[in-house]
Amino acid sequence: RLKTGRALALDVWSIFNQANLPADCINLGQGYMNFPPPQWVTDAASEALSTVAANHYSHPRGRVRLREAIKNYYEPLLARPLDPNSEILVSSGANEGQYSVFTAFLNPGDEVIMFEPFFDQYLPSVTFNGGTPVYVPLHPPPAAQAKTTSNDWTIDFDELRRSITPRCKMIILNTPHNPVGKVFTRTELEGIAALAEEFDLMVMSDEVYESLVFDGKEHVRFATLPRMWERTVTVGSAGKMFAATGWRVGWLIGPESIIGPTLAAQTRIVFCTNSPLQEAAAAGLEQAAARNYFATEVADYAERRQIIVDAFDSLGLKYTLPEGTYFILLDISDFDLPEGYPYPETVAGRGRDFKFGWVMAQEVGVSAIPVSEFYCEEHGNIGEKFIRFAFCKDVGTLRQAAVKLAGLK
Ligand code: GLN
Numbered sequence: 193r194l195k196t197g198r199a200l201a202l203d204v205w206s207i208f209n210q211a212n213l214p215a216d217c218i219n220l221g222q223g224y225m226n227f228p229p230p231q232w233v234t235d236a237a238s239e240a241l242s243t244v245a246a247n248h249y250s251h252p253r254g255r256v257r258l259r260e261a262i263k264n265y266y267e268p269l270l271a272r273p274l275d276p277n278s279e280i281l282v283s284s285g286a287n288e289g290q291y292s293v294f295t296a297f298l299n300p301g302d303e304v305i306m307f308e309p310f311f312d313q314y315l316p317s318v319t320f321n322g323g324t325p326v327y328v329p330l331h332p333p334p335a336a337q338a339k340t341t342s343n344d345w346t347i348d349f350d351e352l353r354r355s356i357t358p359r360c361k362m363i364i365l366n367t368p369h370n371p372v373g374k375v376f377t378r379t380e381l382e383g384i385a386a387l388a389e390e391f392d393l394m395v396m397s398d399e400v401y402e403s404l405v406f407d408g409k410e411h412v413r414f415a416t417l418p419r420m421w422e423r424t425v426t427v428g429s430a431g432k433m434f435a436a437t438g439w440r441v442g443w444l445i446g447p448e449s450i451i452g453p454t455l456a457a458q459t460r461i462v463f464c465t466n467s468p469l470q471e472a473a474a475a476g477l478e479q480a481a482a483r484n485y486f487a488t489e490v491a492d493y494a495e496r497r498q499i500i501v502d503a504f505d506s507l508g509l510k511y512t513l514p515e516g517t518y519f520i521l522l523d524i525s526d527f528d529l530p531e532g533y534p535y536p537e538t539v540a541g542r543g544r545d546f547k548f549g550w551v552m553a554q555e556v557g558v559s560a561i562p563v564s565e566f567y568c569e570e571h572g573n574i575g576e577k578f579i580r581f582a583f584c585k586d587v588g589t590l591r592q593a594a595v596k597l598a599g600l601k
Pocket of ligand 1: 205221222223224313370582
């Protein structure tokens with residue numbers, strides 16, 4: 193019997209794949225870069241491929257050099273010593289690491305709170321492992337507000353409290369947040385922490401965009417809040433940090449009580465993560481500070497963000513200025529859709545954001561991701577007011593996209 197439902201439906205990334213779009217369409221959809229990782233990182237990858245041991249299975253926890261690099265990089269950030277033999281687990285991308293946490297910890301019917309919109313992968317990862325998602329909205333700013341930032345997307349803490357039932361096991365937190373770009377404030381995180389403690393919940397803190405925070409905003413690591421280390425697993429990603437999304441190298445950091453069972457699950461799913469690229473990720477973390485790499489990255493990304501912001505401003509469009517990540521939400525509620533447009537089957541039955549995205553790709557020549565995919569079905573009507581652009585592209589490509597976006601008028 194084939195499983196049915198949202199979790200096995202065609203994913204948005206496959207619908208808005210470059211292969212399904214006009215050849216000259218500029219792809220600001222799926223978040224991946226059109227520039228290479230830094231050379232000093234790819235050099236380390238090449239070197240690893242010439243090293244016999246780095247071509248073979250790594251320890252299921254991850255290669256020693258990478259775990260050591262993660263320890264050294266994160267100890268100051270998490271303000272605590274980290275034991276690479278029990279508190280760090282290298283995963284085959286952040287997705288797989290999170291999946292393994294769910295496999296290890298969710299029992300049938302356990303509820304998992306996720307803030308909506310949520311990174312789409314959380315939903316199937318939770319349901320495949322027997323969990324039940326519980327959606328708590330990030331409330332969008334009022335439509336009348338002309339200038340909005342990701343900080344205007346807010347949590348109603350009474351609503352969050354009411355969503356916690358005795359079956360609740362875990363909260364998934366994502367800061368900086370995909371797709372809103374929200375960098376949760378310390379006050380918001382303290383509110384979440386208080387509830388996690390009161391109801392004895394685990395917290396999965398997906399912080400894969402940790403290195404992309406703009407305008408001097410502070411990225412607060414959930415695990416650094418008082419008493420939160422014991423119940424938190426922090427998720428990181430080499431793909432996001434080093435422009436290498438296809439490498440599938442991520443990591444989990446947390447107490448042995450969480451990392452131990454997750455290691456057991458992960459060992460049975462993938463056994464270990466690809467070895468040579470772990471060496472390269474290690475080189476990245478080892479050298480980043482001396483090369484001033486992340487500060488340079490943030491400045492580059494701020495410039496990229498500005499190109500899209502200027503394009504939206506010059507067209508008088510409403511958008512959410514992101515404080516973090518490389519995503520920006522455009523409010524499309526004022527746009528009309530053309531009558532009788534020939535949509536493919538994958539788009540025809542979907543929300544107006546899917547249709548808008550399809551028409552924009554065909555007629556304007558820029559693609560983006562419909563945001564209803566980041567909502568459960570019942571709340572899709574909120575998501576379909578928005579479409580998400582990824583600005584992790586080189587400046588030339590973004591300038592070209594900005595010119596094409598004038599076609600939206
Ligand atoms: N995290 C990336 C994004 O949101 C890619 C996700 C994916 O391909 N599953 O665009």
